[in-house]
Amino acid sequence: xxxxxxxxxxxxxxxxxxxxxxxxxxxxxxxxxxxxxxxxxxxxxxxxxxxxxxxxxxxxxxxxxxxxxxxxxxxxxxxxxxxxxxxxxxxxxxxxxxxxxxxxxxxxxxxxxxxxxxxxxxxxxxxxxxxxxxxxxxxxxxxxxxxxxxxxxxxxxxxxxxxxxxxxxxxxxxxxxxxxxxxxxxxxxxxxxxxxxxxxxxxxxxxxxxxxxxxxxxxxxxxxxxxxxxxxxxxxxxxxxxxxxxxxxxxxxxxxxxxxxxxxxxxxxxxxxxxxxxxxxxxxxxxxxxxxxxxxxxxxxxxxxxxxxxxxxxxxxxxxxxxxxxxxxxxxxxxxxxxxxxxxxxxxxxxxxxxxxxx
Numbered sequence: 281x282x283x284x285x286x287x288x289x290x291x292x293x294x295x296x297x298x299x300x301x302x303x304x305x306x307x308x309x310x311x312x313x314x315x316x317x318x319x320x321x322x323x324x325x326x327x328x329x330x331x332x333x334x335x336x337x338x339x340x341x342x343x344x345x346x347x348x349x350x351x352x353x354x355x356x357x358x359x360x361x362x363x364x365x366x367x368x369x370x371x372x373x374x375x376x377x378x379x380x381x382x383x384x385x386x387x388x389x390x391x392x393x394x395x396x397x398x399x400x401x402x403x404x405x406x407x408x409x410x411x412x413x414x415x416x417x418x419x420x421x422x423x424x425x426x427x428x429x430x431x432x433x434x435x436x437x438x439x440x441x442x443x444x445x446x447x448x449x450x451x452x453x454x455x456x457x458x459x460x461x462x463x464x465x466x467x468x469x470x471x472x473x474x475x476x477x478x479x480x481x482x483x484x485x486x487x488x489x490x491x492x493x494x495x496x497x498x499x500x501x502x503x504x505x506x507x508x509x510x511x512x513x514x515x516x517x518x519x520x521x522x523x524x525x526x527x528x529x530x531x532x533x534x535x536x537x538x539x540x541x542x543x544x545x546x547x548x549x550x551x552x553x554x555x556x557x558x559x560x561x562x563x564x565x566x567x568x569x570x571x572x573x574x575x576x577x578x579x580x581x582x583x584x585x586x587x588x589x590x591x592x593x594x595x596x597x598x599x600x601x602x603x604x605x606x607x608x609x610x611x612x613x614x615x616x617x618x619x620x621x622x623x624x625x626x627x628x629x630x631x632x633x634x635x636x637x638x639x
Contacts, residue, residue, distance in 0.1 A: 283348045284483060287513045288520035291344025295524025299336040303528065303535045306330035311386050329533060332382045334541020337472075337521045338375050341548075342368065344517030361507035362417035363425040364514055367551035370410045374458050374547035377402035378539030403455050406547065411450030414554060415443055421495045423506040426450070431557040433632040434503055450554060457553075457566070458546030460573035463595045465542040468531035470597065470611050472522045474568050474618040475545050479519040481565050481622035485629055486512035486556055492633070501636035504557070511556055518548060531608050558629075565625030568618040572596065 307330050345368060349360055381394040394402070414426030428446045429435040441449055465471035489508035492501060505511070522545070528534045546569075553562035563570055575596035582590050591599040600610045
């Protein structure tokens with residue numbers, strides 16, 4: 281537990297101190313955000329706000345994770361694990377794709393960066409690499425970071441995919457989650473605050489898996505997860521990084537995370553769900569991101585079939601803005617929805633544990 285607190289504290293400090301440095305540097309370079317013309321009129325005043333703040337989140341994430349391991353040497357703690365490095369590598373790779381997207385937007389002074397094909401290719405390469413490597417690196421107990429079984433709170437042993445299908449499943453998961461968080465990042469602090477809540481819930485889940493791991497406590501209800509404590513460090517570092525960034529990103533935002541941050545954080549969610557064996561549970565805990573992505577799918581599908589719009593604008597946080605809600609009202613209420621979803625997910629996780637031990 282001490283290491284998790286170190287990871288969170290280091291990431292929080294790095295994020296909250298590095299972000300204003302980036303604000304000054306990016307402002308001097310003219311790295312300002314372009315705004316959709318068809319969006320809410322109130323957003324036009326945000327044009328020129330520095331973007332690519334996800335650089336601070338990624339730097340804080342790595343600093344928190346590695347810093348906690350350096351401090352942990354004094355407590356005879358294990359070093360970085362295959363699961364942890366895979367999740368962080370995935371987040372960093374997708375952050376790199378987002379960085380290129382943001383850079384093109386800035387250079388060409390438009391709201392569109394990489395074209396869809398280029399972005400999908402970047403996500404595809406990162407996801408396939410992750411999927412292949414996730415089935416390698418067997419630990420002492422024979423577990424690999426990923427599993428070919430579909431998972432809810434633990435592996436569903438009756439649903440096996442095989443290696444090839446698993447790799448394609450990884451691509452679907454990583455593409456879906458990275459795009460979902462990217463779509464949610466449309467209001468000041470909305471994505472960062474929501475991610476902090478989701479990752480906070482996952483600190484509890486992964487630490488509980490560590491305390492009840494089959495490798496060390498082979499009792500009823502134990503969890504077959506390769507590196508649960510290391511995943512808890514990542515969750516703690518990620519939560520700290522998001523909260524530190526939120527200090528500067530809360531309305532009125534002084535910097536945006538951009539695709540650099542949103543794609544990285546979405547990829548991290550996908551990686552965590554796969555390595556912690558909670559792929560379906562993540563849909564509940566991250567329900568806000570799921571709803572945001574679903575609103576876009578529904579809007580496009582209905583408009584193409586009937587030429588009508590379900591929402592005034594998608595993603596649907598803009599729908600409420602155009603309905604007259606203040607931006608801060610939308611943000612706070614969506615944070616509450618994210619908190620409720622996280623609480624429901626924790627309830628389902630613990631309920632399944634109680635069922636497994638027979639209480």
